[in-house]
Amino acid sequence: MGYYDVDEILTEAEKIPCTFNLTCPDLGYLDNNPSAPLKSGTEVSLPLWLAELLALPIPGSEADSAYATIELPPPLSQEVVQALKADPRAVPLRDQSAHFYSLATRMLDLFDEKELTAVLRKTFAVRAGEIALHARKGATGAGGGTAEDKASNLGVGGAGEEFLRGLDEWERRLFRKAHDGAKSGKEWMDGVKKH
């Protein structure tokens, strides 16, 4: 959160589909056609920081006119939301966007989508439980577990690895926190004897 937050800056660079409502001269290069003006009705993908400003109502004109109308970006498309509804754990969010939740919260600021909010909250929490499981397995299995422990270790190899690869930035941070907690717990437990 804040001016210097790299994740925030990268989130703002995510592309959002926009449809221009006005014909803009000299903006043709946005549509790979530098010689012609950008016609009204053209669809282009613009970074969030720009799209957001263009979608605001033009000051001093009638109510719902703006330079461009924006839509939900592909990571938040109906397909993805349906897949998340079916099973939050099965969707690799990172493939959709590395800053999935961050982008989603920005879009929810602009769109009033109650259902999407509910789906995302559920997704985040359910996946958090899974993340905690993997973090714990990773932390306690890493340091000198028996062979049996390692065989049942979900955190390393197999389905676990795939799930962990699909975590977005928020979830990675969460994983780190959970992992740190479990790891220091393990360290403490191993260290009790020494004192």
Next chain:
Amino acid sequence: MALPLPPGLTHAEVAFLSEMEMVTVVPRQRLESIKLLSGATPPLRPPARADLPLWLALLLKKQRRANIVPPPWLHPASLHDLIHRETKSDPEKFSAPPPPRPARAHASAPGRSRPLYDGESVSFSPPFLHGCTAAAPAGYLPYHWLEVAETLLAHAADDMPAPAGEIRGLVRDLVEVRAAKMRAGIGRAGVLGDEDGGFLDLTGVGAIELAENRGFVLGVVDGVRRIGASAEASRREEEEAGGDGEEEDEDDEDMGI
């Protein structure tokens, strides 16, 4: 900012604090009362049991001047019972902390109980709460259960009522069961309705478990809050427009662990 530690206590700090829990010892030598900041220790007379702070008991144990009586909840039977309760009979909740006034059956009047520490006022925190002494009730886990259990298993293994390995295995099982429960509770954080107050009851969670999960749980709660922030803001605006802006939701949002 100078301290690169996350908020809350670390494991080492929690383990240090757990050393003020009172445990029961059977002294092997006489020792006069020691005046400590937390109060004078009882004078030790060899066959008589006495309650000492854990750190002092460990010191005496290492010098072979005393044996530690493990708390009843560390008995394998009690641990089996706890695991059974946490997995089968009450899989939603963490097992409760010991009741504030331990009671014991009245010898002269069957069916009635009397408070164990007559004439003392009710107290809720160690060193006044005797959750780890020999008089503690079996089947309840005090706040510092894991630290005390691990410390006693490491340093007073020969005083245990059963082989230390067996007890340690049961303790680890219990830890895993409770960690799984914590994760299951986290999964419910997202479907938090407007009416129900919360998603995870932390009553009975031990100090070490809190230290371990604090960062993670706070992260989840914060994430859920941020995802719902704009919906929450618009809802609040509507409410304020409706005339009755309730402030109580704000408190719910800020709730942390």
